């Protein structure tokens with residue numbers, strides 16, 4: 001019999017989402033009629049594709065039905081790279097050849113790890129988006145977990161004590177994942193925080209992989225929208241952005257990675273630009289995202305579509321702020337939300353993440369996500385998503401007012 005990869009046995013993290021769904025399904029019809037379910041669990045957009053993006057998507061369908069469009073370039077269509085440079089990255093001096101189009105940050109995380117030597121030391125925030133760790137595990141970079149932690153992976157605590165900011169460790173790590181604004185804590189890194197990481201990476205010749213999936217939620221002067229606002233970052237940082245949360249593309253699949261020309265790695269004894277290796281990797285394993293979706297992506301960067309997306313994002317942020325204010329007024333501790341669609345709600349003592357999740361679900365019919373699903377240091381919190389409607393947000397307020405501990 002063929003042998004499966006043993007690394008699957010090393011996956012530790014709890015499968016949160018299926019359990020959450022199962023528990024929500026188990027609520028009785030009768031009780032739900034009296035109190036409808038409010039879903040603040042999913043980290044996914046709340047509206048269909050519409051407006052300028054819908055128009056471009058329909059035009060692209062017509063286009064491929066009248067003009068033959070075969071395989072596109074494996075690093076993405078030039079029209080989309082140009083739009084990205086014009087609208088988003090030209091201001092940081094990034095050129096089209098440093099932009100690589102992909103079908104999701106999720107796939108790029110796994111693929112990017114292929115570029116680095118198996119001995120590379122990796123550092124990850126805890127808690128954070130679970131995909132970084134799972135990709136490390138499945139690519140054989142870890143042994144079995146001990147008490148939920150992998151000895152090979154350096155933990156960067158994002159807790160109340162660190163102000164939810166991952167701090168550079170004393171030891172040298174070769175690859176550091178950063179997520180800003182971070183999922184699930186909703187907290188973002190300031191210019192000062194990012195400068196420390198760039199200095200760390202310069203000192204140790206490390207590569208920073210910055211997941212900026214929620215960049216569009218950032219506002220305010222002190223929080224950079226890109227790590228390339230920090231001098232020197234182009235020598236050490238890859239930045240990942242996605243159309244998923246920004247433009248409602250989670251089901252369409254479109255993202256991009258910035259790998260600057262000046263980011264060098266050692267290939268055997270030669271210093272080589274990392275983006276040359278990435279180009280090679282993409283050329284042999286990827287044919288680029290669908291032409292239709294890349295057309296829609298270019299349209300998403302038009303002035304009209306950006307204004308429309310901003311309205312959605314402002315609405316998500318407003319819902320988050322309303323929920324957060326109500327939660328704090330009720331005497332709880334709650335973080336995040338300013339630059340992010342996520343609230344990080346501290347469980348009242350002595351409840352664990354799952355116990356508080358159960359309380360919110362059973363008593364108030366509100367779905368949250370237990371913080372322990374995002375890493376061991378997420379225990380003691382639940383994540384609320386503000387990818388929701390104003391209507392559901394209002395319904396939640398009276399329920400929050402009934403919560404007493």
Ligand SMILES: *Cc1c(COP(=O)(O)O)cnc(C)c1O
Nearest residue numbers: 104105106129183213242244255
């Ligand atoms: C949702 C999310 C993504 C998803 O990106 P895709 O481009 O849809 O694969 C990436 N990173 C974080 C932190 C996310 O929360």
